[in-house]
Amino acid sequence: MDLYRLLADTPHTLPQQADPPQPSEPSRPAPRPSPTTRITMTVETSDEERSGALLGSVAP
Amino acid sequence: MILVGDHANDPHVRAVADQLPANWVVALDATRQAEVVRRLDLHRTVLTDMAGGMVEVSGDSPGRGWIRRLAPAGWDQGVMLGGHAAAVLSSRLTLLAAILRDPSVSWVTSVDDLFPAENKLVQYRAALTAGVRVPRTLITPSPAELADELGAEFIMKPLGPGNFEDRDRQHVVYTRPVRAGELAQADLLDAPFLAQEVIAARRHLRVVTVREQVWVTELDATGLPVDWRRDAAAHHAFTVAEAWPEVERAALRLTAALSVGFSSQDWVVDDTGPVFLDLNPGGQWLFLPEAVTGPVARALAQWLAER
Numbered sequence A: 001m002d003l004y005r006l007l008a009d010t011p012h013t014l015p016q017q018a019d020p021p022q023p024s025e026p027s028r029p030a031p032r033p034s035p036t037t038r039i040t041m042t043v044e045t046s047d048e049e050r051s052g053a054l055l056g057s058v059a060p
Numbered sequence B: 001m002i003l004v005g006d007h008a009n010d011p012h013v014r015a016v017a018d019q020l021p022a023n024w025v026v027a028l029d030a031t032r033q034a035e036v037v038r039r040l041d042l043h044r045t046v047l048t049d050m051a052g053g054m055v056e057v058s059g060d061s062p063g064r065g066w067i068r069r070l071a072p073a074g075w076d077q078g079v080m081l082g083g084h085a086a087a088v089l090s091s092r093l094t095l096l097a098a099i100l101r102d103p104s105v106s107w108v109t110s111v112d113d114l115f116p117a118e119n120k121l122v123q124y125r126a127a128l129t130a131g132v133r134v135p136r137t138l139i140t141p142s143p144a145e146l147a148d149e150l151g152a153e154f155i156m157k158p159l160g161p162g163n164f165e166d167r168d169r170q171h172v173v174y175t176r177p178v179r180a181g182e183l184a185q186a187d188l189l190d191a192p193f194l195a196q197e198v199i200a201a202r203r204h205l206r207v208v209t210v211r212e213q214v215w216v217t218e219l220d221a222t223g224l225p226v227d228w229r230r231d232a233a234a235h236h237a238f239t240v241a242e243a244w245p246e247v248e249r250a251a252l253r254l255t256a257a258l259s260v261g262f263s264s265q266d267w268v269v270d271d272t273g274p275v276f277l278d279l280n281p282g283g284q285w286l287f288l289p290e291a292v293t294g295p296v297a298r299a300l301a302q303w304l305a306e307r
Helices: A005-006 B011-017 B084-100 B110-117 B120-131 B141-149 B232-236 B245-257 B290-305
Strands: B002-004 B026-028 B035-040 B044-048 B054-058 B063-067 B105-107 B152-159 B163-166 B169-172 B178-179 B192-196 B203-210 B214-219 B239-241 B260-268 B276-279
Touching: A005 B152, B002 B011, B011 B239, B011 B290, B026 B044, B035 B084, B063 B290, B084 B105, B110 B120, B110 B245, B120 B245, B120 B276, B141 B152, B141 B192, B203 B245, B203 B290, B214 B245, B214 B290, B245 B260, B245 B276
Parallel strands: B002 B026, B002 B063, B063 B105
Antiparallel strands: B035 B044, B044 B054, B152 B178, B152 B192, B163 B169, B203 B214, B203 B260, B214 B239, B260 B276
């Protein structure tokens, strides 16, 4: 069990100051390998947005 | 002037926008780009302002901006990762990120300073460096270790959002004391929380900063739960405080260390003195006394209106 399941309450209304974290910028998904081609590694030289892969997750 | 937030539904965005002329003010977030973005090339960005006219941002026509929220809360609720809807939202965020990083725009807090400043652990490290007192803080998979270092009772705070929806019900994680025995069946690193010592708060402080200006409000903690948000009346019981010059100075040292031009900070005061708990670079302030809410909005608007 994770701590969200263990510790969360279920109030009738949300507290006013429950500002959620900003949505984080998407990262590029890993390319799906073709079963018929050899996987080649590529270097992403200018991608800043590696973190925050989950939409709506906590900002990096 | 670019205001990033939900103008239609966020009173904080309206509070600032209402201080500014509708022409030359753009209200934008990740849900309104189809209405606002006219053109973006490598040299200029053309946006629709609140009066329906066009605003160009470029090296010859620089602007200023304030980020309240990149998208409304819940805008991605139910969106499946890797699905079509996720791809649509992802593309909107990427475009917004490009606008936020236009070198022709100066921000109250830049997007690249905003994200790390939201991280509680980053905040605490900055606070220690700035000589600001913070609670003892620890992350470990061992409940026994938490009890050994933080005491029989300690606080657990999510590193992620403080609320979530599951099966059409909202769930909120309030800050409250817990004991190691309560955590025995949980995987403490599955959804990591940070653990902190319990601070016996005599007063809660809400501190708002805009650039070099700071406002301190306080709430008597007597009879309130550890998380004052659980008490409905407490939301409207803060009063203006002028007895905390050390907190004012510390709050500004912290914002300088984190490079944030706006902050809404939570502090508590125990028998030893003030303790910093949290900083939100896009946080709320309208629930505070009117003697604070108006000046905060005006301070933001005045900076945005400067050339």
